[in-house]
Every structure is written in C-alpha cells, then in structure tokens.
Amino acid sequence: MTTTNRFFDDLAKLMTSAAGVAQGARQEAETAMKSLLERWLADNNFVTREEFEAVREMAAKAREENEALAARVAALEARMDGIEPED
Numbered sequence: 001m002t003t004t005n006r007f008f009d010d011l012a013k014l015m016t017s018a019a020g021v022a023q024g025a026r027q028e029a030e031t032a033m034k035s036l037l038e039r040w041l042a043d044n045n046f047v048t049r050e051e052f053e054a055v056r057e058m059a060a061k062a063r064e065e066n067e068a069l070a071a072r073v074a075a076l077e078a079r080m081d082g083i084e085p086e087d
Contacts, residue, residue, distance in 0.1 A: 041048075047055075
C-alpha cells in the first residue's frame with residue numbers, strides 16, 4: 001500500500017512540475033509573439049495608439065488655431081473695407 005501512495009505522490013509532483021514548465025513556456029511564447037508583432041508593426045510603418053492620439057490632438061489644435069486666424073483675418077478685412085483710401 002505504501003508503494004501505491006508513493007507512486008501517486010511522485011505522479012502528483014511530476015504533474016505539478018509539468019504545469020509549472022507549461023506556464024513558463026506559455027509566458028515565454030507570449031513575450032516572443034508580442035516582440036515579433038511589435039517589430040512587424042514597426043517595420044511596416046504602423047503607429048501605436050498613443051502616437052495616433054498625439055497626432056490627432058495636434059491636428060485638432062492646429063485646426064482650431066486655423067479657424068481663429070481665419071476669423072481674425074476676416075475681421076481685419078472687414079475693417080479695411082470700411083476705410084477708404086485717400087487720393
């Protein structure tokens with residue numbers, strides 16, 4: 001009977017070790033795939049979400065500034081139209 005219990009104890013230890021190895025292999029595979037994907041994206045000139053959001057914010061700010069300048073120019077032109085040149 002002791003032999004059977006020892007067999008099952010050894011089997012349980014072996015399964016626990018195998019599970020640990022599998023977990024480590026999974027983490028290593030995930031890291032390798034993530035690295036491979038990031039390198040592929042960089043090589044193909046894809047941008048990250050953070051870079052995209054930063055450029056989008058810059059474009060929105062530039063658009064607002066452009067609209068403000070256009071309104072300012074329109075106001076200055078309106079003032080200039082009201083001034084008659086002297087001959």
